[in-house]
Amino acid sequence: IACVGGEPRLLALHLKRLLEGCRRLALRPPQTAQLTAEIASLARGNERAVLKLLVTRGPAQARGYAASGEERGTRILLRYPWPNEDERVSQEGVRVRLGELRLGENPALAGLKTLNRLEQVLARFEWSTPAIAESLLFSSGGDLIGGTAANVFLVLGGQLHTPRLDRCGVAGVMREAVTLAARRAHIALAKRPLTSLDLDAAEEIFLTSALIGVRPVRELAGRTLPVGPVTRRLQHELGPLLRNEAQLPLGEGA
Amino acid sequence: IACVGGEPRLLALHLKRLLEGCRRLALRPPQTAQLTAEIASLARGNERAVLKLLVTRGPAQARGYAASGEERGTRILLRYPWPNEDERVSQEGVRVRLGELRLGENPALAGLKTLNRLEQVLARFEWSTPAIAESLLFSSGGDLIGGTAANVFLVLGGQLHTPRLDRCGVAGVMREAVTLAARRAHIALAKRPLTSLDLDAAEEIFLTSALIGVRPVRELAGRTLPVGPVTRRLQHELGPLLRNEAQLPLGEGA
Numbered sequence: 001i002a003c004v005g006g007e008p009r010l011l012a013l014h015l016k017r018l019l020e021g022c023r024r025l026a027l028r029p030p031q032t033a034q035l036t037a038e039i040a041s042l043a044r045g046n047e048r049a050v051l052k053l054l055v056t057r058g059p060a061q062a063r064g065y066a067a068s069g070e071e072r073g074t075r076i077l078l079r080y081p082w083p084n085e086d087e088r089v090s091q092e093g094v095r096v097r098l099g100e101l102r103l104g105e106n107p108a109l110a111g112l113k114t115l116n117r118l119e120q121v122l123a124r125f126e127w128s129t130p131a132i133a134e135s136l137l138f139s140s141g142g143d144l145i146g147g148t149a150a151n152v153f154l155v156l157g158g159q160l161h162t163p164r165l166d167r168c169g170v171a172g173v174m175r176e177a178v179t180l181a182a183r184r185a186h187i188a189l190a191k192r193p194l195t196s197l198d199l200d201a202a203e204e205i206f207l208t209s210a211l212i213g214v215r216p217v218r219e220l221a222g223r224t225l226p227v228g229p230v231t232r233r234l235q236h237e238l239g240p241l242l243r244n245e246a247q248l249p250l251g252e253g254a
Numbered sequence: 255i256a257c258v259g260g261e262p263r264l265l266a267l268h269l270k271r272l273l274e275g276c277r278r279l280a281l282r283p284p285q286t287a288q289l290t291a292e293i294a295s296l297a298r299g300n301e302r303a304v305l306k307l308l309v310t311r312g313p314a315q316a317r318g319y320a321a322s323g324e325e326r327g328t329r330i331l332l333r334y335p336w337p338n339e340d341e342r343v344s345q346e347g348v349r350v351r352l353g354e355l356r357l358g359e360n361p362a363l364a365g366l367k368t369l370n371r372l373e374q375v376l377a378r379f380e381w382s383t384p385a386i387a388e389s390l391l392f393s394s395g396g397d398l399i400g401g402t403a404a405n406v407f408l409v410l411g412g413q414l415h416t417p418r419l420d421r422c423g424v425a426g427v428m429r430e431a432v433t434l435a436a437r438r439a440h441i442a443l444a445k446r447p448l449t450s451l452d453l454d455a456a457e458e459i460f461l462t463s464a465l466i467g468v469r470p471v472r473e474l475a476g477r478t479l480p481v482g483p484v485t486r487r488l489q490h491e492l493g494p495l496l497r498n499e500a501q502l503p504l505g506e507g508a
Contacts, residue, residue, distance in 0.1 A: 063337070065377075066378050080317055106358035108355050119362070121279075122279070125280055148319055
């Protein structure tokens with residue numbers, strides 16, 4: 001959870017995703033009022049910071065994978081400094097590579113943000129040069145999924161496309177915010193299966209995450225890409241939200 | 255790690271798997287001599303107990319999936335009481351169901367015992383009656399893989415078969431011990447892709463794990479199965495090893 005101006009950003013979307021994750025994993029969700037107060041308390045006074053919230057099923061009463069249903073959940077809320085980085089990259093874009101590791105497909109876990117992230121860890125080990133910001137990863141079936149820690153959007157024929165995440169991948173809150181912003185800006189957005197052919201054909205590519213917002217890709221595996229009009233338009237549209245000067249209209253995050 | 259008679263059982267196979275897991279996940283492995291001493295110390299004086307060893311990359315120096323390579327690994331060694339259970343089930347066999355959740359396929363993680371076990375947790379939630387001991391799970395591609403916490407062996411035409419675990423699944427140490435025992439007993443063993451058709455055709459089925467040893471399946475999804483001669487022969491062959499009265503011949507676990 002990015003905190004800007006002492007307040008959590010996109011909190012409604014974070015909480016929505018958390019509740020959805022709890023539902024699908026049969027975790028008892030934390031009480032929203034208490035959690036919101038705790039997040040507000042850790043965010044307060046921090047012009048820019050990162051919060052990380054972990055929710056677990058809690059201590060088990062016995063060994064093994066079964067749960068009794070009587071577990072009392074644990075929540076852990078951590079605050080980190082905002083990452084140091086050159087402010088220009090958010091405007092000028094980043095260099096991205098193609099990952100080699102293929103992501104396993106499981107509809108039962110697709111889209112969820114969980115602590116089972118070994119694939120991302122291994123994918124992140126494929127490169128170490130700081131000049132490369134991210135790897136784009138494909139599923140075992142060959143579909144484009146996203147970065148190790150970001151979602152990806154392509155502009156094809158002036159329209160916006162992002163991978164459907166019903167077999168693997170993490171559905172980030174900024175992906176959701178871009179969906180809402182595209183609707184407001186009357187930019188058509190398709191969530192659908194995408195492949196490396198779509199990457200080759202893309203006029204613009206950008207990455208999204210709760211921290212980086214909308215970040216243009218200026219180079220993909222050696223190919224130079226422009227920071228184009230659709231990317232700029234969405235950055236502009238999301239600006240007030242990212243600066244925490246605007247909230248999502250009530251109901252849109254629900 | 256099962257402890258029997260105050261000593262860890264199949265320790266050489268556990269350590270071999272740990273080192274292989276560390277290698278594939280680029281974790282610095284713990285020092286074997288120190289680890290062996292710690293395990294011996296926790297096992298000592300316990301007629302029957304279960305040890306659980308967790309090895310992690312250690313505290314990170316920064317957020318994110320990257321590692322600096324300078325992390326100092328953490329190891330956690332836990333001791334639990336031996337699970338309470340009716341001794342007869344190991345002889346008479348258990349009832350098993352077919353799982354609905356399909357396991358994602360990823361060769362990069364296949365065979366490894368890691369803490370990324372959400373699939374097994376969800377698979378274990380599919381049933382709660384204690385009369386059912388285990389679910390047999392299939393991969394997203396339709397291959398039989400194993401139980402939520404056990405490997406599976408089938409007898410087909412008098413020969414032993416167990417799923418190849420090169421796309422998903424956990425390669426348990428007892429699966430390895432059965433491989434060695436089958437070789438000693440001159441029972442042919444094929445590690446190969448298996449499907450539900452092979453399950454239907456199986457003359458005998460048994461489960462294996464570090465704790466349960468070789469456990470016959472007496473009922474699979476309503477179908478009754480005999481505890482047959484191959485299962486009994488392997489139980490007999492493995493008996494001294496499971497009672498910790500014999501060690502694996504040096505080199506066989508390597």
